Amino acid sequence: MSGVSEPVTRDGGVLDGFHIRQVPGGIGTEVSDFASEWDDVRFATRVWERQTDDGHQVGLHVHVMRGERLTDLAALREFLAEYHERDPADWPLTEFPHGDTAGLxxxxxxxxxxxxxxxxxxxxxxxxxxxxxxxxxxxxVAPVGAPGRT
Structure with a gap:
């Protein structure tokens, strides 16, 4: 697939029903899980970080989000623009295929x-x-039990 790096080496485990089958090389090995809620959407979050001279630096976050307002990709984009405090009109995103659906x-x-x-x-x-x-x-990242995945 064009624009996708070679596979990375570590398995990220299962988070709220999703298997994170690989994580980028070079990110930290300290892993923490969190549960939170924002605007009626529940988050299960896993964070990878590494210790630096100045403290800790996060290299990767994976959020599994669950909420009724997440009805389609447009609603998800709108929710994440609010959550990440991004101007939706000034947030250049590119579509990519993810299984049978599209992502941004x-x-x-x-x-x-x-x-x-x-x-x-x-x-x-x-x-x-x-x-x-x-x-x-x-x-x-795939649902646990998806065909061909664990």
Missing amino acids: HDDSQAFWLAAPGVAVNVLVDPAQVDRGQLLSTALA
Whole structure:
């Protein structure tokens, strides 16, 4: 697939019904899980970080989001623009295929609607992870039990 880096080496485990089958090389090995809610959408979040001289630096976030307002990709984009405090008119996104659906990405995040009411958002630090690795990681996130996946 054009624009997608070679596969990375680590398995990211299962998060709220989704298997993160690979994570970018070079990100931290300290992993934390969080649960939160924002504007009636529940988040299950996994974060990878590494220790630096100044503290910790996050290289990767994966959010599994569940909420009635996540009805389609346009609604998801609108929700994430609010959540990430982005101007929707000034947020250049590119469509990419994710299984039987489409997602959107920029240089630091990719997101898609897995099913009505269920979405996934993968965010990276672009200083540590390039767009190809971002897309490889996003494409490696699949529902547990999906055909050909664990």
